[in-house]
Amino acid sequence: MTSFIPSARIAVAFAAGLSLAGAAFAFDFPARKPGLWEMSMNLGATASKLPVQVTQQCLDAASDKAMREMGEGMSKDRCSKQDMRNEGGKIIVDTVCKMEGPSNTVATTHSVMSGDFNSTYHVESKSSYSPPMMGRAEGSIVIDAKWVGPCKPGQKPGDMIMSNGMKMNLLDKMGGKK
Template structure:
């Protein structure tokens, strides 16, 4: 179960923050402020697992997208992002250790109030005994960041706060 959550979070992160010149279509920037992001395994068709909150501004949102693009270049032999009928669709082939993950993510929403991503993956050879997996992520803008929060702050389900920009060593590289 722990590996499934890690894979879902990694896929969510890569799919939601990857953008840039490598793609013909770019993800739109998210509205600055506090976002609530729920992730789940997709078996019930809705996000029901972990919930995090993330404080962003334009610079931190761009830094996260740039980080995702860099991860994609390092891990993925293929990442195709395109618009289909008002939805963003990403097909990718990425390495997770010795396993090749072939994934499709479909995103809907407007990135200023809410968006949703549903993804499915197959693993060859199996990853931790699994040949396939699915995840759902739902994100919604909840308002301005809370007093004392700074861009890049993430509050995890267990209440722990971390700053992803600090973890990336990116503070001040805006």
């Protein structure tokens, strides 16, 4: 997802519990409440023909932190700008990062996040790409997430259920970092 639609890095970050846009920031990003989270991701103008993607993720404090830390490491070397600030209770993130792939595309992203991270959060992210990536000069994503309760029986922290029903454990994908 991150190599196809750069602004979706924010979606992946939240869906996976990673840090915002994979960047290390000066203040701690709010931890999400442990349990089962449902995230609706609308890729908007980036891929208007795609339906809203709904995923569920089981997490605890340790898995949320581990996935944020993984995100911090993902873009340390790729981002020339990684700014995060709190403005009036909203978290504002501005990044400039080289994207993976042969095009050497640079994504400039502005994201605004709000919510209490205990029951809900909302993200709006817009990116511009130079040179355009896969024919797109811009992209956007909106994420609405809500805590739906404790993880389901048989689920373990890091388990994620994708819109298509595919199940995976993000911590296992990270190489067993727990």
